[in-house]
Amino acid sequence: MLLAKRVYDKPLRSDGRRVLVMRLWPRGIKKSAVDLWLKDLGAEIANLRAFKAGRIGWPEMRRRYLAGLRREPAAAALKRLRAMSNRGRITVLCSCADPKRCHRSLLRAIVGVIMALGFLLTAPALAEHEVQFRYTVLGYVKDAAGKPRKGVALEVTRQKTGLSYPGETDASGLYVIVTRMADESLGERLLVRAGPRSLQVAARFDPADHAAERGTRVDFTGAKVLERPELFTPTLKQFLSK
Numbered sequence: 001m002l003l004a005k006r007v008y009d010k011p012l013r014s015d016g017r018r019v020l021v022m023r024l025w026p027r028g029i030k031k032s033a034v035d036l037w038l039k040d041l042g043a044e045i046a047n048l049r050a051f052k053a054g055r056i057g058w059p060e061m062r063r064r065y066l067a068g069l070r071r072e073p074a075a076a077a078l079k080r081l082r083a084m085s086n087r088g089r090i091t092v093l094c095s096c097a098d099p100k101r102c103h104r105s106l107l108r109a110i111v112g113v114i115m116a117l118g119f120l121l122t123a124p125a126l127a128e129h130e131v132q133f134r135y136t137v138l139g140y141v142k143d144a145a146g147k148p149r150k151g152v153a154l155e156v157t158r159q160k161t162g163l164s165y166p167g168e169t170d171a172s173g174l175y176v177i178v179t180r181m182a183d184e185s186l187g188e189r190l191l192v193r194a195g196p197r198s199l200q201v202a203a204r205f206d207p208a209d210h211a212a213e214r215g216t217r218v219d220f221t222g223a224k225v226l227e228r229p230e231l232f233t234p235t236l237k238q239f240l241s242k
Contacts, residue, residue: 001166002085004108007033007093016089019081021104023048026095031138034093038079042094043103044068058101065103069110082111100171134204135181136215140173141194142221148173152194152220159189159200176239181214183207192218192225198207199225 003015011018011033020034022025024207025040035164043051043065051061062099069078082089096102141152152169162167167177181203188203197220205214213236 001089001168002081002101002108002111003089003091003168004104005091005093006097007095015090017084017089017091018113019084019090019092020094021092038077038081038164041069041081041092041103041107042075061101062106064104066110078107078110081107085111105170107119132207132210132214133180133182134187134214135179135190135205136176136213136232136236137179137190137192137201137218138174138176138215138232138239139192139218139220139228141169141175141220142173142222146221153193154192155193157193158185159191174235174239175234194211194220194225197223197225200228201227204229 001016005015007022007029008019013147017035021041022041023039023045025037026086043061047056047061047064047068050056051058056064060205068074081090081092092107093230094104094105096104099105137156141147141149141154148169148171150169150171150173152173152175154167154169154175154177155166155180156167158179158181163179165177165179165204167175168177179190184195184207185203186205189200190203191198191200199218201216201218203214204216206212213233215232215236216227217232217235218227
């Protein structure tokens with residue numbers, strides 16, 4: 001699991017392995033507060049200065065950062081970070097005060113979702129990242145008044161195999177969980193759980209279609225849990241366009 005926080009926030013045991021993703025070492029931070037420094041995952045200095053000076057806006061800053069992750073050595077560092085997050089809890093750190101306009105939040109989304117969906121992968125041999133080998137469950141978690149709930153842990157469990165896939169909501173209450181399922185998994189039951197609330201859904205897709213993303217949307221609002229498969233594709237597209 002990959003988390004993100006400001007490097008100046010108090011270190012917690014729940015952070016897991018703390019990974020700094022900045023080009024320059026932050027002032028006042030001791031070496032002992034960081035477990036690993038992946039400087040190539042930091043925002044490029046020239047772009048960061050242009051953004052802070054107002055010469056470019058956040059959409060352009062985001063575009064440049066994502067484009068930079070496709071190039072070496074950032075691409076190799078990204079693969080390393082993703083492998084680490086698959087093995088345990090990782091927290092990426094940088095000094096930005098606003099998490100909504102910060103590359104650490106982009107990085108978390110990429111490692112946790114976009115990389116899993118294969119949008120940044122170019123090697124055709126990585127078959128498990130092709131459309132026919134994944135099924136995505138996404139949705140929103142809100143309280144009874146409709147207010148988004150951040151940091152809610154969720155889990156999708158394949159009833160046939162018992163394999164579970166964890167996830168967590170972001171500031172907007174959105175969660176995205178990618179499971180590994182192939183063509184023969186059509187109709188398989190999945191249990192989507194958020195705390196004490198859960199819903200069992202069936203994997204529905206066209207096994208002959210290896211182009212369209214497969215998945216469904218399950219929303220948790222107060223005590224209600226509702227599957228809304230018709231909103232899966234537009235929700236996924238909206239998330240990826242952020």
